[in-house]
Every structure is written in C-alpha cells, then in structure tokens.
Amino acid sequence: MTISQASKVYVAGHRGLAGSAIVRALQAAGYTNLLLRTHSELDLANQAATNAFFATERPEAVIMAAAVVGGLFDNKTRPAVFCGENLKIQTNVIDAAHQHGVKKFIFLGSSCIYPRIPDRLITEDDILTAPLEKTNEGYAVAKIAGTMLCRFLRQQTGFEALTVMPPNLIGPGDNFDPERSHVAQGLMVRMAAAKAANDPTFTVWGSGTPRREYMHTDDFARAVVHLLAHPTEHDMYNIGTGEDVTILELAAMAAKIVGYAGTLTTDPSKPDGTPRKTMDVSRIKALGWAPTISVEDAMRQAWAWHLANPR
Numbered sequence: 306m307t308i309s310q311a312s313k314v315y316v317a318g319h320r321g322l323a324g325s326a327i328v329r330a331l332q333a334a335g336y337t338n339l340l341l342r343t344h345s346e347l348d349l350a351n352q353a354a355t356n357a358f359f360a361t362e363r364p365e366a367v368i369m370a371a372a373v374v375g376g377l378f379d380n381k382t383r384p385a386v387f388c389g390e391n392l393k394i395q396t397n398v399i400d401a402a403h404q405h406g407v408k409k410f411i412f413l414g415s416s417c418i419y420p421r422i423p424d425r426l427i428t429e430d431d432i433l434t435a436p437l438e439k440t441n442e443g444y445a446v447a448k449i450a451g452t453m454l455c456r457f458l459r460q461q462t463g464f465e466a467l468t469v470m471p472p473n474l475i476g477p478g479d480n481f482d483p484e485r486s487h488v489a490q491g492l493m494v495r496m497a498a499a500k501a502a503n504d505p506t507f508t509v510w511g512s513g514t515p516r517r518e519y520m521h522t523d524d525f526a527r528a529v530v531h532l533l534a535h536p537t538e539h540d541m542y543n544i545g546t547g548e549d550v551t552i553l554e555l556a557a558m559a560a561k562i563v564g565y566a567g568t569l570t571t572d573p574s575k576p577d578g579t580p581r582k583t584m585d586v587s588r589i590k591a592l593g594w595a596p597t598i599s600v601e602d603a604m605r606q607a608w609a610w611h612l613a614n615p616r
Contacts, residue, residue, distance in 0.1 A: 307533075313340060314367070326474075326477075359402065359405040367409075368411045373391055388443035399454055419470075423579060426547065429543055451468070467537050472518035475520070497563045513552045517582055520603065
C-alpha cells in the first residue's frame with residue numbers, strides 16, 4: 306500500500322522531536338492534508354476520546370510518534386511511567402486505527418527495545434531473542450508490546466501496520482534537560498555549563514567506552530515518509546546510519562561544538578548501559594533511502610536550535 310500526497314495523514318505526537326521532523330518531511334514531500342492534535346486537544350490515553358477522533362476524522366494513514374520518552378537516568382528511575390503510559394497511548398491508537406479502516410500505520414519503536422547484542426549489527430529479526438537492557442526495560446517492554454500488536458494485526462487481519470526502529474535522534478526541538486535528556490544533548494548542555502564556570506575538567510558519566518548510533522531527525526523523518534509512499538513487504542524496518550561512536554568520542558564532538566577546552570574524564574560508577582547498540586539498516590536502504598547528515602552536524606544543528614530557543 307502506498308499513501309498519496311492527497312491522503313489524510315494523522316501524525317500523533319507532532320510536537321515532539323521525531324513527530325515535528327516527520328511533519329516537516331511530509332510537508333516538504335507535498336502532503337497537504339495533515340491531521341495534527343495537541344495533547345490538550347486529544348488525550349490519547351483516553352480510549353473514548355481516541356475512538357471518537359478516528360470515527361470523525363477517518364485518517365487514511367497514521368504515523369504514531371506519540372510516546373513518553375527520556376534518557377538513561379530517567380528510564381532507570383521511572384520505569385512504571387514509561388511502561389504504563391506508553392502501553393495506554395499506543396494500544397488506544399493502534400486499536401482505533403485498525404477499527405476505523407486506516408490503510409497504513411507506522412509505529413515508532415526504538416533501537417533500545419532490542420536485546421544486548423554488542424558483537425555485531427542488530428537486525429530486525431533480533432527482537433525478543435535475548436534479555437533486555439535493564440536500564441530502560443520499562444520503556445522497552447511497552448514498545449515491544451506495540452511492535453508485536455502491529456505484527457499480529459498484520460498477520461491476522463491484513464492491517465498494514467509496520468514498526469520503524471530509530472537510533473538516538475538529534476535535531477531541532479530536542480530536550481536539553483541535563484537530567485532527562487538523551488546523552489548527546491545532555492553532554493552539550495552540561496559542557497556549556499562547565500565552560501561558563503571555567504571548570505578545568507568535565508566528567509563523562511560511565512566509562513566512556515559504550516558505542517552508540519546517532520541520527521539527525523530529518524534523516525529519520527525522510528525515511529518514514531519514504532516508507533509511507535512505497536509498498537512495504539516487511540513489518541519492521543531499522544532506520545539508522547549503521548555506524549556508531551563511543552561516548553568519549555561523542556563528548557569530544559560536544560566540546561568542539563560548545564567551545565569547551567577543558568580535560569575530559571570519566572566516572573565508571575555511573576551506569577553504561579549496553580556496550581554497543583548499532584543497527585543493520587540494509588532493509589531500508591534496499592528501498593532506495595540513505596542518511597545524509599553526519600553525527601557532528603546533527604549535534605551542531607540541535608545546539609544552534611537550543612541557543613535560539615532557550616527553555
């Protein structure tokens with residue numbers, strides 16, 4: 306199934322980091338009939354309200370980017386919130402989309418729902434093959450449930466639902482809270498504070514050795530729109546760069562971007578998470594898509610947005 310530019314497309318979570326990038330990509334690709342609702346206009350945790358919205362608006366396609374998200378520290382300290390709220394939101398939307406005749410449903414998963422596989426690239430077939438990383442287990446369990454519900458509906462009823470797996474995303478609209486942001490964003494804001502305080506050293510949480518994959522939100526959004534406009538044989542697609550950097554390498558990029566000239570040190574007492582988390586993206590690349598923005602450029606653009614939009 307392909308979705309034309311004239312189709313009615315609902316983007317759930319359109320003001321978030323991924324959702325706002327997807328809206329930009331849809332508009333750039335000529336999609337003019339977008340359905341957008343804020344949380345105050347539509348509470349997706351409310352099943353009746355969600356069903357009423359779908360019954361009235363009848364979207365032809367849905368991109369499910371609404372979720373409760375956060376960094377490693379936030380996931381570790383609030384697992385019940387990340388699990389419970391995401392289960393409610395995604396189940397309501399998936400069920401309403403299926404019941405009201407949505408032609409194509411794209412669910413945003415995350416690379417963090419894969420098990421610990423540090424010795425090779427992670428493929429779509431690796432889901433549920435080994436234990437999860439404990440530091441984000443609550444969020445991962447919810448996202449796995451949504452992914453599998455999409456798969457089961459596709460198998461049982463023919464509902465064209467698929468899950469896309471992004472890595473760590475960076476871009477305009479990012480969360481730069483040092484306690485609740487993801488690692489790249491947290492590094493930049495903490496490092497800027499260290500620069501302002503003339504601190505001679507900056508401590509990177511953990512050992513600095515874990516390797517992570519990062520992607521600009523605009524690259525990710527282009528991939529989502531690509532899948533919307535093309536037939537999809539599979540029910541899962543990894544969307545990433547297929548490349549990774551260590552946390553210390555990332556910190557060096559952050560120092561360059563914010564202008565911090567001090568010494569970088571590590572704090573191994575802080576949790577590292579899984580040693581490596583990098584995806585095999587051959588499936589999406591086979592459909593003619595490829596990323597175009599480097600990690601450092603993604604960080605630089607996100608930081609420029611942050612400086613222009615202080616919160």
